[in-house]
Amino acid sequence: MLDEIARAGGQAAEQQDLPPYPEADLMHVVDLLSYEERNRYFEVREFLQTRIRAASIDYWNREEFPFGLVADLAKFGLGRLQTDGTSKLFKGLMYTEVARADVSLSALVGIHNELIVGMIDELGSEEQKERWLPGLESFTQLGAFALTEPDHGSDVAGGLATTARLEGGEWVINGAKRWIGAGTIADFALVWARDEADGQIKGFIVETSRPGYTATKISNKIGLRIMQNANIVLDNVRIPASNMLPGATHFAKANELLRDSRAWVGWQAAGIQLAAFDVARAYALDRRQFGRELARFQLIQQQLSEILGNASASLSLMVELARIQEAGKLEMVQSAMAKATTTRIARASVAMGRSLLGGNGISSDFEMGKLFGDAEVLYSYEGSYEINSLIVARAVTGVSAFV
Numbered sequence: 001m002l003d004e005i006a007r008a009g010g011q012a013a014e015q016q017d018l019p020p021y022p023e024a025d026l027m028h029v030v031d032l033l034s035y036e037e038r039n040r041y042f043e044v045r046e047f048l049q050t051r052i053r054a055a056s057i058d059y060w061n062r063e064e065f066p067f068g069l070v071a072d073l074a075k076f077g078l079g080r081l082q083t084d085g086t087s088k089l090f091k092g093l094m095y096t097e098v099a100r101a102d103v104s105l106s107a108l109v110g111i112h113n114e115l116i117v118g119m120i121d122e123l124g125s126e127e128q129k130e131r132w133l134p135g136l137e138s139f140t141q142l143g144a145f146a147l148t149e150p151d152h153g154s155d156v157a158g159g160l161a162t163t164a165r166l167e168g169g170e171w172v173i174n175g176a177k178r179w180i181g182a183g184t185i186a187d188f189a190l191v192w193a194r195d196e197a198d199g200q201i202k203g204f205i206v207e208t209s210r211p212g213y214t215a216t217k218i219s220n221k222i223g224l225r226i227m228q229n230a231n232i233v234l235d236n237v238r239i240p241a242s243n244m245l246p247g248a249t250h251f252a253k254a255n256e257l258l259r260d261s262r263a264w265v266g267w268q269a270a271g272i273q274l275a276a277f278d279v280a281r282a283y284a285l286d287r288r289q290f291g292r293e294l295a296r297f298q299l300i301q302q303q304l305s306e307i308l309g310n311a312s313a314s315l316s317l318m319v320e321l322a323r324i325q326e327a328g329k330l331e332m333v334q335s336a337m338a339k340a341t342t343t344r345i346a347r348a349s350v351a352m353g354r355s356l357l358g359g360n361g362i363s364s365d366f367e368m369g370k371l372f373g374d375a376e377v378l379y380s381y382e383g384s385y386e387i388n389s390l391i392v393a394r395a396v397t398g399v400s401a402f403v
Contacts, residue, residue, distance in 0.1 A: 019285065024277055027312050029319055030093070037090040044076050044094060048101035056102035056226065060370055063225045065185055066105075073098075073109065074139035082113040083121055083137060088322040092267040096315065099271025100278070103374035104226030106271060110264040111181050112136070115257055116143035119190055119203065123247030128205065132188070144186035146177040146206075146232060147254065154387045157251055160201055162234065164193035164244075171204060171244060173237045179381070183215040183230025190245075191234065192254055203248030204239060212237040223373035255332070258382070262335040263325065265382045266318045269342035272375055273311035276353035279367045280304055283357055294356075303352045310349040314342040333395035340388035343379045350375040 023030075023045075030038055052069055059066045077084060078098065081091045091113070099106035117136050120128055120143075135141030152159040162175025173193050183189065191206045206213060212235040217228055247253060281304055284295040294300045321338050324330050354361035354372045364370040379385055394400045 052101040079139040080137035082117040095267035096271035099268040115145040144189040146189040162193040177232040201251040203245040223377035262339040266338035266342040269346040270314040273349040280353040336388040336391035
């Protein structure tokens with residue numbers, strides 16, 4: 001059956017006058033999926049490349065959220081990857097392919113599944129699941145994951161300053177959050193706050209319509225410009241006692257979610273490198289200088305080869321991580337290593353792609369400029385490169401270099 005699919009893919013490439021290996025999957029990673037998942041993968045990939053990729057550029061330029069495109073993502077089940085029973089590999093490849101089409105939307109899909117749907121599904125009460133999961137899974141409702149603060153990013157575990165106080169059957173929440181994805185458009189925020197009674201960091205569902213909740217869009221970003229990051233202020237926000245997630249009563253639970261979300265960024269890093277390769281290869285085959293296509297120059301071929309090699313290495317690392325995750329053996333050290341390594345390589349790959357396009361590489365009109373900015377964000381969010389490197393080194397030396 002795999003041979004038949006491969007032959008069909010080759011015939012399709014010839015019919016459409018595509019270059020060899022149009023999907024750039026030299027390691028045949030997709031072949032590792034089941035037959036059903038493989039068919040769904042190709043269906044979703046086709047949709048992302050034909051509907052999302054080009055359409056996202058204008059939204060990115062305007063820093064505007066594409067509600068219509070998100071509705072289209074829902075039609076392909078991308079709002080319920082966390083709960084649909086598919087394999088870890090399939091879910092990861094979906095994150096890769098969304099990133100290949102647009103990194104901002106892949107951030108939305110990943111945070112939505114890993115940190116919003118996943119948190120409510122794993123840590124929420126039955127009432128909370130019934131209230132929120134149907135809308136989340138259909139992308140008719142959105143949540144925001146509110147952990148990072150203006151003065152606490154890397155040190156948020158020990159320094160988190162947002163407080164929660166139980167008073168008269170209600171929680172009263174005060175504090176501020178920063179860089180919160182979808183904070184201005186979400187129906188609710190999953191707010192992590194320190195309980196004044198016992199000092200434990202706990203998770204709360206805070207509807208964004210509550211008095212005292214204000215969110216201000218962070219503008220003028222160089223990357224992930226579609227994602228509506230926000231500064232959030234929580235000024236005596238009152239929520240019912242039942243809005244606390246019963247499974248999120250200490251920070252260790254948040255850390256488990258962050259472990260999985262760091263792994264997700266590795267899939268994004270593979271996707272942005274495949275996107276850089278797609279753009280660079282198409283440009284090299286089309287652009288002519290000195291009377292011939294750029295693709296005929298040795299230095300251009302070397303860059304294309306290196307970008308694809310980096311992308312393939314990153315994807316292969318993530319395939320192994322999915323294997324570990326499927327076996328229930330994923331620890332923070334593996335997630336941190338994958339996130340740090342793939343985003344470091346992605347930064348280099350996209351920089352080569354930008355160089356290959358020359359002056360056109362700095363313009364989002366040619367896509368590479370958009371990827372160049374987005375790669376910088378991947379390098380720094382969900383734990384900076386430096387912090388993730390220290391997590392790995394601490395695990396393998398037994399000595400902590402954190403201050």
